[in-house]
Amino acid sequence: MWDLPLVNLYSTDIVGFMYDVPFVATPEVVVRRMLQLARVQPGEILYDLGSGDGRIVIMAAKEFGARAFGVEIRKDLYEQSMARIKDLGLADRATIINASFFDVDLSNADVVTMYLLTSVNERLKPKLERELRPATRVVSHDFEVPGWRPVVVEEIYEEWRSHKLFLYKVPGKEVPMPGKAVALEDKWLRQVAELVDGSRSLEEIAAKLGVTIRRVREAVEELRKLGVVDEVKIIK
Ligand SMILES: C[S@@+](CC[C@H](N)C(=O)[O-])C[C@H]1O[C@@H](n2cnc3c(N)ncnc32)[C@H](O)[C@@H]1O
Incomplete structure (x- = not known):
């Protein structure tokens, strides 16, 4: 012992x-x-x-x-x-x-x-x-x-x-802010875009869709390039 x-x-x-x-x-x-x-x-x-x-x-x-x-x-x-x-x-x-x-x-x-x-x-x-x-x-x-x-x-x-x-x-939130309305062909991007309301965080969107935050972050980045998302606010 x-x-x-x-x-x-x-x-x-x-x-x-x-x-x-x-x-x-x-x-x-x-x-x-x-x-x-x-x-x-x-x-x-x-x-x-x-x-x-x-x-x-x-x-x-x-x-x-x-x-x-x-x-x-x-x-x-x-x-x-x-x-x-x-x-x-x-x-x-x-x-x-x-x-x-x-x-x-x-x-x-x-x-x-x-x-x-x-x-x-x-x-x-x-x-x-x-x-x-x-x-x-x-x-x-x-x-x-x-x-x-x-x-x-x-x-x-x-x-x-x-x-x-x-x-x-890690505390805080990443909140995507809505940009302009664009007709989206991609179903996955559309699903994410519908949940972007200026108050939901990436984490909350991920939980609603049953996917990882990483997947939502990647989709939001695509949406940002298309102008559908204006910016992602980081609230610490
Ligand atoms: C306690 S061991 C843990 C090993 C492994 N993470 C595990 O849990 O089995 C710590 C390791 O950190 C490495 N290490 C110490 N200082 C480091 C540094 N500044 N940068 C990168 N590795 C470091 C050591 O060489 C050692 O392999």
């Missing part, structure tokens, strides 16, 4: 201490729960910040149908995880960026996952607040984002220890 934490300490990655956070992998059952909590949908874009051996990215792409990106600073882990992604035939849906997560633009994310440290989350917070769109889900394993109010806090038991999961949702 008592030697278990010691074994874990010895197996902790020493090279990793050179970076913001050492490499410690999230157990598979916990990864799956993180992705379930975030309700990752096919076609959504997920970023795992500090992706280690790529397990979150791989599961998000393989089991949840996401377009998944990992950001990993260590070259060895980047190479190892990219090799595994290729072996599994997932290269069209999963990729690892060999960089610091402080330098990667996250504005396209629907879901962000992290297993870092509270102090690192604190340093990342201004970037997340600047770049993430309203309603983006953030799941953090074991370490909270100081000052953010979680939507869900869950404890999950796995082998010899429990893991805490924090689910956050």
Whole structure:
């Protein structure tokens, strides 16, 4: 019993201490729960910040149908995880960026996952607040984002220890404003256009149509090009 934490300490990655956070992998059952909590949908874009051996990215792409990106600073882990992604035939849906997560633009994310440290989350917070769109889900394993109010806090038991999961949702709304009336041939665009009333958010339109916010955002962008949508107001 008592030697278990010691074994874990010895197996902790020493090279990793050179970076913001050492490499410690999230157990598979916990990864799956993180992705379930975030309700990752096919076609959504997920970023795992500090992706280690790529397990979150791989599961998000393989089991949840996401377009998944990992950001990993260590070259060895980047190479190892990219090799595994290729072996599994997932290269069209999963990729690892060999960089610091402080330098990667996250504005396209629907879901962000992290297993870092509270102090690192604190340093990342201004970037997340600047770049993430309203309603983006953030799941953090074991370490909270100081000052953010979680939507869900869950404890999950796995082998010899429990893991805490924090689910956050970026506050605010993206509201498309109606533009000019145009006869639309495309049924899907017409369905979206009918729900654009200057008060409904992308999230509310997505819920009404039973699709992801990403799909509605893409349709609204098409409608904006056609002049049917004037602009998308971001209300924080
Ligand atoms: C605790 S591990 C988590 C690995 C994986 N996300 C998981 O949950 O299994 C943190 C990872 O972050 C990486 N890392 C540390 N600082 C980083 C930075 N500034 N940018 C990108 N990756 C970083 C480490 O090399 C390590 O692989």
